[in-house]
Every structure is written in C-alpha cells, then in structure tokens.
Amino acid sequence: MAGWSLVAALALAVSGCGSLDRDTDSHRYNVVAHETFGSSSTYSRLFDAPPERACEAARRALLSQGYLINVAKGKEVEGQKSFQPATDNHQIITIRVVCAADSKDGKVTLGFVSALKDTYNLKKSSNSASVGVGALGSLSLPFSAGNDSMVKVASETVSSATFYDSFFDLIKSYLRQDDELRQQSLTGDEEFVE
Numbered sequence: 299m300a301g302w303s304l305v306a307a308l309a310l311a312v313s314g315c316g317s318l319d320r321d322t323d324s325h326r327y328n329v330v331a332h333e334t335f336g337s338s339s340t341y342s343r344l345f346d347a348p349p350e351r352a353c354e355a356a357r358r359a360l361l362s363q364g365y366l367i368n369v370a371k372g373k374e375v376e377g378q379k380s381f382q383p384a385t386d387n388h389q390i391i392t393i394r395v396v397c398a399a400d401s402k403d404g405k406v407t408l409g410f411v412s413a414l415k416d417t418y419n420l421k422k423s424s425n426s427a428s429v430g431v432g433a434l435g436s437l438s439l440p441f442s443a444g445n446d447s448m449v450k451v452a453s454e455t456v457s458s459a460t461f462y463d464s465f466f467d468l469i470k471s472y473l474r475q476d477d478e479l480r481q482q483s484l485t486g487d488e489e490f491v492e
Contacts, residue, residue: 340459343466345407347473349373349397352407355472356395359465365393373397386420388448391456393465411465413456418448 365377375395400408
C-alpha cells in the first residue's frame with residue numbers, strides 16, 4: 299500500500315512539473331497578451347485627398363514596385379509580390395490598403411495599410427522501393443525520385459515602421475503628381491476657354 303502511495307505521489311509531482319512547463323510555454327507563445335491597442339501611426343496616415351483618389355494612388359504605388367493587384371475597389375486595394383531569397387525558401391508579401399473618409403466633406407482620407415508575409419520552405423521526401431530477391435528476401439532501396447513541395451512555415455504581419463513609412467511616402471508622391479496634373483489641366487482649360 300505504501301508503494302502505491304509513493305508511486306501516486308511521484309505521478310502527481312511529475313504531472314505538476316509538466317503543467318508548469320506548459321503554462322510557461324503558453325504564456326511565451328500567447329501573442330494576445332503582447333498585443334496592445336495603443337495609439338500608433340505605423341499602419342495609418344492622413345492624406346489630403348478623397349478616399350478613392352488615395353486608394354488609386356496606393357494602387358499605382360503597388361504597381362510601380364512590381365506587386366500584382368488582387369483587389370482594386372474604390373476604397374480598398376490589395377497587392378501581392380513573391381520573393382525567393384534562397385532556392386529552398388519562398389516568401390509572399392500581401393499588402394492591403396483601406397481608405398476611409400476622415401472629414402465631413404470627404405476631402406481628407408485616413409489610409410490603413412497592413413502587410414502580411416508568408417514564408418514557405420521546400421520539403422523533400424524521398425521514396426523507397428522494395429525489391430524481392432529470391433534467396434535474400436525483401437530488400438528496401440532508396441528511390442531517387444521524390445515529392446518536393448513548398449510547405450508554409452510562417453505567416454506574420456510586417457511591423458517595420460520603415461517599410462510602412464516608405465510606402466506612405468510613395469503614395470503621397472503619386473497624390474502630388476495627381477494634384478499637379480489636375481492643376482495643369484485646370485490651367486489649360488481656362489486658357490482654352492479664353
């Protein structure tokens with residue numbers, strides 16, 4: 299009886315240690331605990347333009363950098379670009395822009411941008427073939443052909459302020475170009491009317 303009590307006590311102690319490790323791991327990997335909804339301008343900027351113009355400038359900014367446009371609605375744009383930093387590594391960046399009016403007259407826009415980076419690694423799996431040899435029995439040999447496939451290993455939101463700053467600056471440069479063209483066309487129309 300005393301032996302069983304000792305075994306039960308040891309089992310409880312070991313399971314207690316295991317739960318402590320699990321709690322530590324769950325706290326370490328709990329990203330919700332680290333997420334704070336503070337006032338940050340990393341993912342948003344104000345633009346002196348209506349939402350449609352701001353999102354059109356964002357679309358042109360993405361196109362100028364080689365992004366493939368997946369979605370281009372009036373107040374929403376999404377682009378995607380692929381990278382291959384190594385032969386066994388592939389990365390895809392998806393940028394989503396949402397433009398919302400930030401003034402009653404609709405001439406100021408608050409642009410929200412978030413970028414998602416998906417990482418894929420090459421997973422190699424070789425096949426083996428069994429060959430029956432009369433006196434020796436079955437012999438398993440590695441087969442040279444394999445099934446190589448890209449497996450998603452990570453997906454994270456890009457949080458680099460420099461990345462977003464450069465993108466917002468590019469949007470603003472396209473808005474300035476648009477303003478200059480509008481000004482030139484107005485000046486040209488006035489001269490034409492006279």
